[in-house]
Amino acid sequence: MAQEEQVEIPDEQPDKVQREGKSKTKKSYKSGGNIFTAFLSQFTLGVSTGYGATFYSHNLKGFGIYQPANGNGVFLFDQAFIDRDTLPSVYNNWVNNVQGFSGLLIPVDSLSSPIITNGIPVFPGDLKIGSDSVKLGYKSIAHNIPFTVMVSIDVDRYRIGGGVSMELHKMSRFNPTALKNSLRSFRTDFSIAFFKKYFGFVGITTYESWQYKMIADLQFGKINRGKHFNKDLISSGLYFNFGYTIERSLSEYFKVFVRPAVEWKAYTLTVPESGLTVNHRQPTLYVQFGATIRMPVMPRCPVPGCHIQMNHVHDGKEYRSKVHPIWKWQDPNYGQNYPQLIKHKRKNRRKINPY
Numbered sequence: 001m002a003q004e005e006q007v008e009i010p011d012e013q014p015d016k017v018q019r020e021g022k023s024k025t026k027k028s029y030k031s032g033g034n035i036f037t038a039f040l041s042q043f044t045l046g047v048s049t050g051y052g053a054t055f056y057s058h059n060l061k062g063f064g065i066y067q068p069a070n071g072n073g074v075f076l077f078d079q080a081f082i083d084r085d086t087l088p089s090v091y092n093n094w095v096n097n098v099q100g101f102s103g104l105l106i107p108v109d110s111l112s113s114p115i116i117t118n119g120i121p122v123f124p125g126d127l128k129i130g131s132d133s134v135k136l137g138y139k140s141i142a143h144n145i146p147f148t149v150m151v152s153i154d155v156d157r158y159r160i161g162g163g164v165s166m167e168l169h170k171m172s173r174f175n176p177t178a179l180k181n182s183l184r185s186f187r188t189d190f191s192i193a194f195f196k197k198y199f200g201f202v203g204i205t206t207y208e209s210w211q212y213k214m215i216a217d218l219q220f221g222k223i224n225r226g227k228h229f230n231k232d233l234i235s236s237g238l239y240f241n242f243g244y245t246i247e248r249s250l251s252e253y254f255k256v257f258v259r260p261a262v263e264w265k266a267y268t269l270t271v272p273e274s275g276l277t278v279n280h281r282q283p284t285l286y287v288q289f290g291a292t293i294r295m296p297v298m299p300r301c302p303v304p305g306c307h308i309q310m311n312h313v314h315d316g317k318e319y320r321s322k323v324h325p326i327w328k329w330q331d332p333n334y335g336q337n338y339p340q341l342i343k344h345k346r347k348n349r350r351k352i353n354p355y
């Protein structure tokens, strides 16, 4: 108690203890830090997580759908063979890792060996529909949980940076968008994929106040959809993610943010030996929450027992207060650090003299 009452006197004269950027008689001091920390302090490190919904759709032009009465497959076939009773090939698993079938094993009786058909015979009760007569397709919503790490630098109103994102991508059932009564729904041969993204981004500040900053930004990069999406059959270009970041400063160095975003991505799946491709679209809506941290330019005050609560000077070099952790304001306005009177704090409620 007695210690707390002591008033700390800085080594320098009080009039030299300046509040950064606020004093008219500001005298600039050399930061107590080195050039390396000064360089690192230009960069902001951010982490975020959240939720995303991916809306799968595709273009099945050039294909027909073959749905056998027995079994549960939903196969594609080349539309050119729509009038045949036997299809040369049908294709399963055409969302992520297409497989072709060009013959059936038909057991005749238990003694003789089974017949292998040349092509897939279309039996009565099987469904065979071409995409020239009906706009065929299936839709599905996948659920995403992204984990993102990024580094950025602000230059005036602009922000540039880059990052990586790991994403848990949970598939759900694909339902037909046409002929809903006769076409069945289907699932992919996997339920969870891990997406990896590498991106760069550019942003522009649209609003800025003491505590808030709003930035419209565009991320663009490459996506790796993981082992369930056959890389030999899939090609995909850049993806684009347009978002709006709303940032709240909890201190000079620590911020929290929310970022709603819309993402455009697609890929092309090549169906082997057919010369045909399926174009799959995966637009996604996201909301992410995160925090960013920046290394302070100035080191913490090294003087033992110094309780100064703002940036200050010792021996001609400027330090930040050692009283505040970096997630609190370093250079607070009056009442910001201790908005509650000490005598009203619960731990002091029985003390006659809480100070």
Ligand SMILES: [Zn+2]
Pocket: 301, 302, 303, 306, 307, 308, 312, 314, 319
């Ligand atoms: Zn000090």
